[in-house]
Amino acid sequence: MRYIIGSLAGASALALTLTSCAEVTTTQPEASIKWASCDSFTAQVTDFYKLMEMPSPTDGYEDRLQCGEVSVPLNYDDPKGRQLTIAVTKLAPENESTGYVLTNPGGPGLEGRTFPVMLAASPMRAVTEDLTLIGIDSRGTGGSTTVSCQGEESDVDPEAAVTEQLALAHAEHTAQRNQGCVDLDPEYVEQLTTQNIARDLDRVREALGAEKVSYFGVSWGTELGMEYLNAFPDRVDRMLLDSVMDVRQDITKSLDDIAAAVAAAPDPEPGTEDDTEGAEGAEGTEPGDTLAAAETFAPGSFDTRTAITCNAYGPTDAKAVWDDHGARTERLGADLQDRTAHPVSGELPGTSACAGWPFAAQPLQLSGKKFDNLQIVVHSGETVTPPVWGERAHELLGGSFTVVQNDQHGSLAYSDKAEEAVQFLVAGTPMK
Template identity: 40%
Template sequence: MKRAKGLTVALTGLMACAGLIGCAGPEAEAKPRTAVPDRFTSQQLDWKACEVPKLDEAGAQCADVTVPVNYADPQGPTLTVAISRITGTDPQRGVMLSNSGGPGGEGLDFMVDVGKAMTPEVRARYDLIGMDPRGVGRSSAVDCRWPIGFGLHSAGLDAAGFAESVAIHGDLAARCVATEGARLPHITTRNTARDMDVIRGILGAEKISYFGTSYGTYLGAVYMQMFPDRSDRMVLDSAADPDAYGTVGMMQAMGPANEAALDLWADWVATRDGEYHFGTSRAQVRGAVQNLIEQAADQPIRLGEYEIDEHWLPVVLFVGLDSPDQYEMLAGQIRTIADAAAGNPAQPDETLDATLGFAMKARPNDNSAQMAIMCGDVAAPRDPEFYRRNIEAARATEPIFAGFTNNITPCAFWAPPTEPTTVVRNGVPAMIVQSTGDTRTAYDGAVALHNDLSASRMVTLQDVPIHWIFGRYQNSCVYSAVNTYFRDGTLPAGDMTCRVD
């Protein structure tokens, strides 16, 4: 019999959109833009020390930008967007904005890492601007006061686990409505793109260059669609398909990619059975992982202050599989969890504690901004049966991740978006950088974005399961292509394929 869980929540009957909302075509972006009052575009920023060691060591300064909550009502309430600036040394330098992904990721210090991947010549040519988008981090942050930290988890292994998951996500959505109220519908990607354009104007730039990864590629593509004449050198690293963006299509695309990455990890672990004791073949290692999830479903695994059940164990795997550099880390984490499940003394190390704390703890680790942005951008199907059918249909080919990548989310209980979803179709030049094995933004999605951006070029890193390349995963071919584009604005003559150094 399935055990009772410690977290008890009530399913909340919030009204939400029953299906995907209609989309406005590209011509919608050609309509005159609502003028932003001078009090926003001419504001003087108060630059000061960031009081973030990583930024302070890089010589950065930080400031708060005031923007409207609702651009359709610019005389109404305002919020702040926190930005950082690492100044370039070239007198003719430009401005490069950025986004680190998520959505909901804090990005004030993101350009410190990206800047290290730039050649000195390129680095000198830009003021690098980090940003916590609206609703996130040091900006006017969404705080739904969730009892857990993360709005995505696995549905579990059976009907009881799925029913519990539905109740949890209904409760999370209700908490956001109760705590954020009227501001919630305006924490969207389109409004963040408008915030970026206000920042462009304040910094005195005619155009912006941009580096975004993961969700940041969607934000960059939306900016290009809304402000094509203000987009300069745009690099979209680990790109999302804008037509599949949201908690359904984008999540579903992660399933096969993560199962494939789990195969590679299992092969790696199988050659080290003397250390990890999960078996000497891919099948044995996979079987050990599946058994561990089933054990967690029957009885949560106590590890330090955490009780890890079948909802959260796949999240640990998901987090660890986004880079081959993390195989050893992930193997150690699963070994620790297995030891705890066997009743042996075990404590999470720093990395596992960070993952579990981010996912399972309440404030201050609440990542409700992620759901606020995604649910505010795109409506999701409301009927729980839609998700249950998708989970069951995927289990045969995605035995570990079907319940995670097809699960219901708080978006099923969200109010309809206030604006149509952005359709990205334009001829703004851009560089798309993508690995074929990406576990977060699947390769096919980057190809789709490439087709949507008719003047783009694609740089493919072949046979590497890595998410976010430039600034995270050293590859001379990719780094050279990106630096060349940022240096002189020259895209490759055609699409490129890079391989591991």
């Protein structure tokens, strides 16, 4: 996919002009969220973490955490039509609130309502002293409106060596699986885009009664943040982006960058997990067979990730994907059996998760405007979102640029730059 620099004031992560649909707020909006206890939600989270023999991230924050819902249109071109519910949490600050920070932990497809308490338990905890943190389950995740998608069994034989014939056969299976999921609710799946999720963010802002909000996004959350900043620049106070996505959204070039970063990285220590597969896998894991957010806590949705990603990149040609994979591995002297980790990547090396996707790509558009209230953070040795992606975003969008000296994807909150990150959100002080 390409990016387009134009005169449009609203757009970024995936495509579609936003300005034609955005409602202009000229007066202070009225708060409309009915906040209530999070007892049911925290019980679900606790039960889930018990299965993993881990403490719940909500432990100790029950008295400060509240839950609510915001209604948004499925299709912003039809604002009075079918409505969706967006589930949100509010972590009250220790002192009197001086503003709101909307948050997104990445994915796409990760639930976001627990992210505020996770930040409160991290070295960035001071951000919760005076700012109100808002966790959001984006459409298609967690407690927000989703579609039930019964996944078929994978056709992948983990022991089989991948050949062109096997890759093409797997692509056909993926195409059938994708179409089967889309057919359950094509109207919904087609609207599962970053543009609409950015519009949903602004509905949350409006429902909070806030003229402006700040934003902290990690990994795919940076893509969402760039979309929101370009679409609604006058409604953003400060924006902090950690482990920034590739603004080009050209999958061949993105995979080239990832593969080159992996090839240049030192081999992992014996007995440790490969960071690339670990981080990418964590963002796309689904504990069950459905997308439906109902009675149990679901930390992530693989199918929502696929829908958002493929609505961005559009359908892929199986033969071209395989040929690109072969050329890339030959150029780098890599193994043809190694899968390059990216949300677009299929289960097998040299395949795509977007095979047979029925909707056209929505190319990324940027206004060309520079933003002084933007802080971009990259990690020097990481391979999930290579630092060059953040450099490109900085060149296009401006703002401040900081390199954390580690190789951990999305780890700003646990790095030696955590205090600086807090000061940026609290006071607008650029990180060093």
